[in-house]
Amino acid sequence: MSVARGRIGTVTPADLLAFEAAHPPHTPAKGEVIRRGLGISDERYYQLLARAASSSAGIAADPITARLVRNTLAKGRHASTAHHPAGI
Template structure:
């Protein structure tokens, strides 16, 4: 297991959702907090989507998990509309 994999393994769905609840919109402070946890922002968002869909994430923070899932669905729908003929 690489050092990056070990850092990711230490971040729980509850941790990811707590960070998202603290900073719901994108900001430089949020990026700094993400990097302080040893993650790249892109990887954080990948893990956040996975956490929001997991049973552990929903149990930890149902409101934030639902908000993340709805945001993902909204963006997917917008992307589908742009691509559709």
């Protein structure tokens, strides 16, 4: 992972999954590390993480963390649609 001037440069699915494995639960401290260390918002991090966990490169690099991330995202989607069954 390349970080210059507090901004993320090139990051691979393996980099994102390794970061997630090192910082599994979301806490305020993790949010701070994401913002300061990676130079991106929490929201952008989770968008990139979801893409990495679904990519063949991410699955090949860290299949366990990739599966955990995909399962967590699926549970979150299921919980949000449970309140709005019609997707409304």
